[in-house]
Amino acid sequence: MLHREPTRGGAASRVVEVYTFGYVERDVLESVAGSASRVLGFEVRRAGTLSLPAEAFDRARGQYVAEEIARLLAHTKSGHSVGLLLADADAYVPGLNFVFGLADPELGVASVYLARLRLWTDRGNYVARVVKEVLHELGHVLGLRHCRSRGCVMNFSNNVFDVDRKLGAFCASCARALRRAGVEVPREYII
Ligand SMILES: [Zn+2]
Numbered sequence: 328m329l330h331r332e333p334t335r336g337g338a339a340s341r342v343v344e345v346y347t348f349g350y351v352e353r354d355v356l357e358s359v360a361g362s363a364s365r366v367l368g369f370e371v372r373r374a375g376t377l378s379l380p381a382e383a384f385d386r387a388r389g390q391y392v393a394e395e396i397a398r399l400l401a402h403t404k405s406g407h408s409v410g411l412l413l414a415d416a417d418a419y420v421p422g423l424n425f426v427f428g429l430a431d432p433e434l435g436v437a438s439v440y441l442a443r444l445r446l447w448t449d450r451g452n453y454v455a456r457v458v459k460e461v462l463h464e465l466g467h468v469l470g471l472r473h474c475r476s477r478g479c480v481m482n483f484s485n486n487v488f489d490v491d492r493k494l495g496a497f498c499a500s501c502a503r504a505l506r507r508a509g510v511e512v513p514r515e516y517i518i
C-alpha cells in the first residue's frame with residue numbers, strides 16, 4: 328500500500344544553497360534570496376563561492392559548458408538541498424547558442440548565467456530578469472516544464488526581451504502543479 332508523506336511541512340523545510348561565481352551584485356543576491364523564499368517557500372542559505380574549473384570552459388566559444396557546471400554544483404551542494412548557482416559568466420548547452428540558465432531536477436541543481444541578462448537594460452530591470460530566471464530554473468527543479476502561457480515565468484525565453492515580457496509569477500496551471508509538488512505559491516505570485 329502506498330503511503331504518502333504529508334507535503335505541507337515538506338515545502339517549508341526545503342533548503343536552497345546559493346553559490347556564486349565571479350561578481351554578483353548584492354542587490355541581486357538579496358532579491359534572489361527574497362523571491363526564492365517568498366514565492367517558492369525555500370529556506371535560503373548563502374553557500375559562498377564556487378570556482379569553475381578550466382575544463383568546463385570552452386575556449387573556442389568563450390563560454391562555459393552548462394551541463395558540466397551542473398554536475399560540479401551537484402557534487403558541491405550538501406545532501407538534499409537544492410544547489411543554486413549565480414554565475415557572472417556566459418554558458419551554453421550543445422545545440423543552443425547560449426542559455427540564461429539550466430536546471431537538472433534529478434541532480435537538484437539550477438544555474439543562472441548573468442552575462443547576457445545584464446545587456447540592454449537598467450539596473451532595476453536587470454535584477455528583475457535574474458529573479459525571473461531563478462524562479463524559472465527552480466520551477467524546473469520542482470518538476471515544472473516549459474509553459475505556453477506567455478506571461479508565465481515558465482515560458483521559454485529565447486532572448487532578453489522574452490525575459491522582459493514574462494512576469495515573475497506563475498500561471499494558474501503551473502501554480503497547481505507546484506501545489507501537487509508540495510509548494511503553495513502565494514496568490515500575488517499567480518497570474
Ligand atoms: Zn526552462
Ligand SMILES: [Zn+2]
Pocket residue numbers: 474475476479480481482497498499500501502
Ligand atoms: Zn505556466
